[in-house]
Amino acid sequence: MQRSQFISTVHLGVKSLLLHKLRSGLTMLGIIFGVCSVISMLAIGEGASYEAQEAIKKLGSTNIIIRSLKPPDEASDSGGGGNFELNYGLTYEDGARLQSTIPGVVRVLPMRIIRENVRFNVNLIPCQVIGTLPFYPGIVGVDIVKGRFLCDADEKHQQNVCAITTALASRLFPYQAPLDQAVKIAGVYYRVVGLVQELNTPDKRAQTEDPEGETLDNFVYIPISTSRSRFGETIFRGSFPNIEAESVELHEIRVKMASTEFVETAAPQIKNVLNRFHDQGDYEVIVPLQLLRQAEATKRIFNIVLGSIAAISLLVGGIGIMNIMLATVTERTREIGVRRALGAKKQDITTQFLVETVVLSVGGGLIGVLIGVLVPLMVTYLADMKTIVTWWSVAIAFSISGAIGILFGLYPATAAANLDPIDALRHE
Amino acid sequence: MKSKSIIRIEEIVKRYVLGGEHEVLALNGVDVSIPEGEYVAIMGPSGSGKSTMLNILGCLDRPTSGRYFLGEQDVSTMPDDDLSEVRGKRIGFIFQSYNLIAQLTVIENIQVPLFYQGQNLKDSYDRCAELAELVGLGDRLHHRPNQLSGGQQQRVAVARSLANDPLMILADEPTGNLDSKTGIEVLNMIGKLNADGKTIVLVTHDNMVAERAHRVLHMKDGKVDRDFRNPPRESSEAKKVA
Numbered sequence: 001m002q003r004s005q006f007i008s009t010v011h012l013g014v015k016s017l018l019l020h021k022l023r024s025g026l027t028m029l030g031i032i033f034g035v036c037s038v039i040s041m042l043a044i045g046e047g048a049s050y051e052a053q054e055a056i057k058k059l060g061s062t063n064i065i066i067r068s069l070k071p072p073d074e075a076s077d078s079g080g081g082g083n084f085e086l087n088y089g090l091t092y093e094d095g096a097r098l099q100s101t102i103p104g105v106v107r108v109l110p111m112r113i114i115r116e117n118v119r120f121n122v123n124l125i126p127c128q129v130i131g132t133l134p135f136y137p138g139i140v141g142v143d144i145v146k147g148r149f150l151c152d153a154d155e156k157h158q159q160n161v162c163a164i165t166t167a168l169a170s171r172l173f174p175y176q177a178p179l180d181q182a183v184k185i186a187g188v189y190y191r192v193v194g195l196v197q198e199l200n201t202p203d204k205r206a207q208t209e210d211p212e213g214e215t216l217d218n219f220v221y222i223p224i225s226t227s228r229s230r231f232g233e234t235i236f237r238g239s240f241p242n243i244e245a246e247s248v249e250l251h252e253i254r255v256k257m258a259s260t261e262f263v264e265t266a267a268p269q270i271k272n273v274l275n276r277f278h279d280q281g282d283y284e285v286i287v288p289l290q291l292l293r294q295a296e297a298t299k300r301i302f303n304i305v306l307g308s309i310a311a312i313s314l315l316v317g318g319i320g321i322m323n324i325m326l327a328t329v330t331e332r333t334r335e336i337g338v339r340r341a342l343g344a345k346k347q348d349i350t351t352q353f354l355v356e357t358v359v360l361s362v363g364g365g366l367i368g369v370l371i372g373v374l375v376p377l378m379v380t381y382l383a384d385m386k387t388i389v390t391w392w393s394v395a396i397a398f399s400i401s402g403a404i405g406i407l408f409g410l411y412p413a414t415a416a417a418n419l420d421p422i423d424a425l426r427h428e
Numbered sequence: 429m430k431s432k433s434i435i436r437i438e439e440i441v442k443r444y445v446l447g448g449e450h451e452v453l454a455l456n457g458v459d460v461s462i463p464e465g466e467y468v469a470i471m472g473p474s475g476s477g478k479s480t481m482l483n484i485l486g487c488l489d490r491p492t493s494g495r496y497f498l499g500e501q502d503v504s505t506m507p508d509d510d511l512s513e514v515r516g517k518r519i520g521f522i523f524q525s526y527n528l529i530a531q532l533t534v535i536e537n538i539q540v541p542l543f544y545q546g547q548n549l550k551d552s553y554d555r556c557a558e559l560a561e562l563v564g565l566g567d568r569l570h571h572r573p574n575q576l577s578g579g580q581q582q583r584v585a586v587a588r589s590l591a592n593d594p595l596m597i598l599a600d601e602p603t604g605n606l607d608s609k610t611g612i613e614v615l616n617m618i619g620k621l622n623a624d625g626k627t628i629v630l631v632t633h634d635n636m637v638a639e640r641a642h643r644v645l646h647m648k649d650g651k652v653d654r655d656f657r658n659p660p661r662e663s664s665e666a667k668k669v670a
Binding site for chain 1 (some may be wrong): 452483486488489512513515516517521523527529530531532542543544545548549550559588592641653
């Protein structure tokens with residue numbers, strides 16, 4: 001068929017559809033909703049998983065986190081009470097070993113995390129006192145808001161200085177400028193040298209005051225040498241007679257790898273190295289990259305589920321189109337007969353009706369794409385949910401709508417073409 | 429009958445099978461030959477086989493046996509698509525109920541036969557506008573059928589039947605749905621077409637209509653039982669009125 005003739009056929013199709021505006025509109029509605037729901041459902045799914053992935057990414061995709069765990073069987077032993085000293089967890093030597101044996105390790109960051117109350121004047125706030133090294137911000141991802149972080153001199157001379165999170169600062173110093181104030185932790189005064197913001201804790205969470213006095217984002221950073229000398233290796237917890245004593249050198253080690261390629265091979269190697277000295281399983285290895293992969297896998301499943309629900313609605317729309325086209329064929333039997341008498345071949349009739357269905361479905365698809373792009377914007381605006389409209393969801397939805405037009409148009413169109421011209425002409 | 433026949437039907441039989449066993453012999457060995465430029469009326473009571481005859485003449489149906497030559501072509505055994513082409517190129521149809529396509533304008537309706545022969549709508553526009561002018565609807569090119577009277581619609585149908593410059597125009601009760609005055613207008617128009625050389629085959633049961641033809645084929649029980657010529661007076665009158 002010539003191009004101009006095809007254009008004429010499309011033109012004719014549009015004309016025939018416009019003859020019954022309400023009917024064509026209602027028929028299109030099925031496809032509009034289908035396409036729109038495919039796009040917006042995928043956009044919402046994509047947005048939700050994006051947030052989870054971002055959180056994991058902030059942990060650092062090149063980082064490996066190793067945490068000390070209290071061995072479960074030992075813990076039950078101490079349940080009987082008494083002054084039992086528990087000795088477990090990562091050691092300074094572990095850090096040194098990892099640095100020297102695992103290929104691709106850039107830096108090993110040791111952390112001691114001790115729960116203590118921090119006091120300034122009358123404000124007493126439970127915190128996590130993190131003893132660490134000056135390069136902590138480069139590995140964990142910390143924004144220095146004011147002042148500075150810890151420095152090498154602090155570490156070397158076991159200075160009583162600290163950096164605190166902005167969340168803590170706002171609670172500890174509601175009316176004062178925090179810098180250069182002295183806060184008291186376990187009987188010792190520390191000078192505040194900097195305000196920092198951890199990047200992987202969103203602002204919103206940091207600002208909420210929870211009634212339990214949880215030490216969620218209340219971090220105090222002190223030099224690890226200071227931590228060792230002030231708190232010692234043994235940490236006492238609880239009150240007499242159930243005092244628990246724990247001897248933990250390091251609570252956490254973060255290993256920074258040169259690139260993501262090293263990360264996955266390094267994880268089992270780290271376990272190998274550590275297992276030689278930790279036969280009681282008193283540590284865990286967390287690989288953010290693996291979490292990320294898992295999150296991506298979950299996202300895929302999520303997308304498939306949402307996508308297929310939406311695809312079903314597209315299918316329903318397609319059936320609606322087929323239904324209407326079959327009715328149209330019956331209604332226009334006479335017209336088909338006339339066209340056949342005037343020289344139309346079966347193929348011409350098939351094309352004519354197929355074009356009409358495709359115009360319906362593609363037209364509906366276009367409108368559906370427009371609405372489908374707007375709905376996620378509205379969801380973001382009204383429900384404050386992140387949504388991402390991906391180009392491929394638009395492409396998929398649109399091409400499915402076109403395919404549905406052809407698929408569901410084929411039967412009515414062939415039914416129309418196969419009518420006997422004589423019967424069709426006589427049809428009342 | 430010196431001029432060559434453009435329609436030659438030999439021993440045409442059409443048999444329908446109704447509801448399994450029951451058989452109807454609609455045409456039972458018809459022989460007809462129609463020369464170019466003739467104006468033929470087919471008459472007969474219902475059930476006489478004249479509709480079947482019309483369908484076969486119009487290449488809408490194939491005979492069970494026998495041969496049908498349209499022009500030089502044997503169309504009696506042609507496949508469906510070829511028949512479509514023959515209809516599109518050689519036959520102009522005028523129906524009792526006009527059968528214009530509702531969603532198309534006057535000019536577009538006239539263009540339909542040319543469209544199916546692959547002609548661009550732009551290219552066929554001028555010719556079709558001329559045809560509309562010929563039937564007196566040059567000022568209604570962009571009206572829809574439902575904006576026209578019955579007589580006007582039938583005139584559009586006449587123009588449409590001429591669009592492909594057919595060998596023959598087949599008219600099935602062209603005045604059946606019209607009042608007598610507009611009916612005469614349409615008949616005059618058909619008469620003028622014949623005077624200009626078109627071969628016309630017209631199916632009717634109205635004697636007044638049949639009288640205008642040169643020749644009447646009267647059918648009964650699937651056969652042509654009478655084949656006679658009318659006195660030649662109508663064409664001159666038709667010319668005057670048109």
